[in-house]
Amino acid sequence: MDGRKKAHLVAKGFSQVEGLDFDQVFSPVVCFETVRLMLVLAALENWYITGLDIRSAYLYGKLDKEIYMEQPEGFAVPRQERKVLHLWHALYGLKQAGLAWWRTLDESLKELRFEHLKSEAGIFFYKKKGTNIVIGIIYVDEALFCSPNKAVVDAIKAQFMHKWECRDLGEPNEFL
Amino acid sequence: MQITHKGRTIHLDQCMYLQKVVEHCGMLNAKSTSTPLPAGYYAAKNTEPVDADLRSCFQTVIGCLLYLMLGTRPDITFAVTHLLRHAMNPSQDDLNKALYICHYLIGMSTYSLIYNGGSGAGLIACTDSDWGSDPTSHLSQTGFYLKLADGLISWTSHVQKTIAY
Numbered sequence: 001m002d003g004r005k006k007a008h009l010v011a012k013g014f015s016q017v018e019g020l021d022f023d024q025v026f027s028p029v030v031c032f033e034t035v036r037l038m039l040v041l042a043a044l045e046n047w048y049i050t051g052l053d054i055r056s057a058y059l060y061g062k063l064d065k066e067i068y069m070e071q072p073e074g075f076a077v078p079r080q081e082r083k084v085l086h087l088w089h090a091l092y093g094l095k096q097a098g099l100a101w102w103r104t105l106d107e108s109l110k111e112l113r114f115e116h117l118k119s120e121a122g123i124f125f126y127k128k129k130g131t132n133i134v135i136g137i138i139y140v141d142e143a144l145f146c147s148p149n150k151a152v153v154d155a156i157k158a159q160f161m162h163k164w165e166c167r168d169l170g171e172p173n174e175f176l
Numbered sequence: 177m178q179i180t181h182k183g184r185t186i187h188l189d190q191c192m193y194l195q196k197v198v199e200h201c202g203m204l205n206a207k208s209t210s211t212p213l214p215a216g217y218y219a220a221k222n223t224e225p226v227d228a229d230l231r232s233c234f235q236t237v238i239g240c241l242l243y244l245m246l247g248t249r250p251d252i253t254f255a256v257t258h259l260l261r262h263a264m265n266p267s268q269d270d271l272n273k274a275l276y277i278c279h280y281l282i283g284m285s286t287y288s289l290i291y292n293g294g295s296g297a298g299l300i301a302c303t304d305s306d307w308g309s310d311p312t313s314h315l316s317q318t319g320f321y322l323k324l325a326d327g328l329i330s331w332t333s334h335v336q337k338t339i340a341y
Contacts, residue, residue, distance in 0.1 A: 032246050032247055033329065033330045036188065036289070036329045036330075037324070037329050037330075039179070039186050039188070039291065040186070040291045040293075040324045040325045040327065040329055042181075042186070042293075043181075043184050043186045043292070043293035043325055044184075044293040044325050045293070046183070046293060049179075049181055171181060172179055172181075173178060173179055173180065173181075174177065174178055174179065175177055175179055
């Protein structure tokens with residue numbers, strides 16, 4: 001693939017109890033129609049498109065529930081094998097991992113002055129007086145940014161990549 | 177989904193994914209057909225008990241086709257949705273017809289959606305329906321598409337909910 005180690009730690013989401021360990025599990029994503037519409041908009045307006053992909057996005061999701069996990073087999077802290085781990089961030093496998101990540105993303109995009117649409121929570125608009133509009137199309141860990149102004153979108157992208165560890169896709173040739 | 181962006185035109189295709197699906201179905205050197213389903217074909221309901229292996233195989237194939245249909249292939253919308261109705265209890269014939277769609281795709285494997293921002297073509301919407309084409313339920317089939325910048329952005333094909341026959 002791309003040299004990354006593919007084995008990773010997952011949580012046993014099946015042991016989570018509804019109401020206690022999680023409430024909502026629905027996580028908003030963009031639909032194909034919207035992605036196509038946004039790309040057409042970019043073609044019509046002759047906008048610049050740039051993409052990135054956020055590495056291990058789910059691990060950034062902040063949890064609003066108190067969740068404990070057994071120490072992974074073979075990686076227990078010596079002489080403290082009976083202790084459990086208290087999770088601060090989501091892990092792959094947790095039921096609410098997707099939603100937790102989206103909330104964290106939404107929060108951080110708000111700091112960058114982006115707002116998500118009410119009708120499509122994966123589309124983010126950047127509106128600031130005196131500069132060009134930027135539209136973010138985000139599907140879990142893949143993002144496209146479109147704007148008439150390359151300098152503006154590159155600056156925003158740099159800020160975004162400062163917050164999360166990302167892989168810069170440049171002018172994208174793949175999405176979803 | 178592959179994106180090719182050149183000036184004011186954007187091409188979208190899933191050729192690489194399609195290639196994988198064809199490989200998975202073991203149809204690399206298979207012949208192509210000119211239509212997604214035989215003309216006038218109607219998928220009859222399977223009355224046999226569920227065959228778990230057949231169902232799993234059918235669902236795998238139709239799932240791949242559904243992903244293609246939703247992404248960049250409006251041309252197989254009717255064929256896929258028509259067969260999907262039997263996803264819970266497919267017959268051998270349903271599976272054969274799903275593979276028939278694959279044969280069609282082999283012949284049209286390089287199709288892509290092309291948006292031309294300089295075309296000056298505005299928003300165009302088309303819709304059509306037949307009249308009670310389903311021989312058992314007498315329900316009609318409806319479809320529509322929306323076009324912007326000379327390329328399709330939205331499409332669907334489904335059976336109407338009420339009987340108009």
